[in-house]
Amino acid sequence: MPMGRGDFLLGYALAFALAALAQSVLAVGVSTWLLGLEVPGPLWQLTLVAVVVAVLGTALGLLVSAFASTEFQAVQFMPAVVIPQLLVCGLFVPREALPGVLGAISDVLPLSYAVDAMTALTTADAVDGAFGEALADLAVVAGFAVGALALGAATLRRRTP
Incomplete structure (x- = not known):
């Protein structure tokens, strides 16, 4: 049965999105x-953020694995993708307090937008417009996920037996 590279990665992403939904509901x-x-807001909003971030993680993992020859190489690539995002996303140091270059780097990494979305929904001073702000950040995260899946599909090597 013929299957394209995009179909393959989309199937993976959907399967992991369902698993992420179950895990997110449990965690929340x-x-x-x-x-x-x-x-301050409805719980389904937090669950939505968690699912979109999990899909982003899956997409980044699939993108990295498209470049790797073995599973071990894919695992070795992940710290290079995850750790820089974790350091400048705003979890440890507020993004506003980062030096100029790191702040600019933070502005182009998807995990920063995921943290901003979750912060908007969980802060005590969140107002009615917090979900709109979080939705804008989630759109950026979803865009990165779609881009990572598309790039992964474009770079995935096709192997036939």
């Missing part, structure tokens, strides 16, 4: 009901 449920985390 445990953190709010069991651990008592108070959020």
Whole structure:
């Protein structure tokens, strides 16, 4: 049965998105009901952010694996993709406090927008427009995910037996 590279990666992304949905519902449920985390907005908004970020992670993993020859190489590539984003996304140091060059780098990395979306939804001073702000950040994250899947499909080597 013929299957294109894009179909292959889209199938992976959809399967992992369903798994991410289940994990996100569980994580949000445990953190709010069991651990008592108070959020100003509806819980489905947090779940949506978590699912979109999980799809981004899947897309980045599939993109990296398209360049790797073995699974071990793919695992070795991931720190090079994840750690720079983690350091400048605003989790450890507010993005506004980063030096100019790091701030500019942070502005083009998708995890920064994911953190901004989650922050907008979970801060105590979140107002009614917080979901609109988070939606704009989520659109950027989703755009990165689609771009990573498209680039991964374009660079994936096709092997036939």
